[in-house]
Amino acid sequence: MDEYAILSYVTKQGRTPFDDWYDGLDAQAARRVYEALTRTEEGNLGDTKSVGKGVMERRMHQRP
Numbered sequence: 001m002d003e004y005a006i007l008s009y010v011t012k013q014g015r016t017p018f019d020d021w022y023d024g025l026d027a028q029a030a031r032r033v034y035e036a037l038t039r040t041e042e043g044n045l046g047d048t049k050s051v052g053k054g055v056m057e058r059r060m061h062q063r064p
């Protein structure tokens with residue numbers, strides 16, 4: 001099974017919007033997102049959609 005690296009967008013100001021969003025999640029939602037990202041890195045892409053230029057979006061069908 002392939003393994004994937006997850007990269008985060010960093011603004012010119014050095015901020016990472018994903019981290020800002022993730023830090024605002026409650027513990028249960030953060031755990032679900034963390035588990036989904038871990039599975040993605042291990043090659044289990046789950047429900048993903050290409051958004052172009054090699055960028056994939058992982059969709060979760062439960063509200064975090």
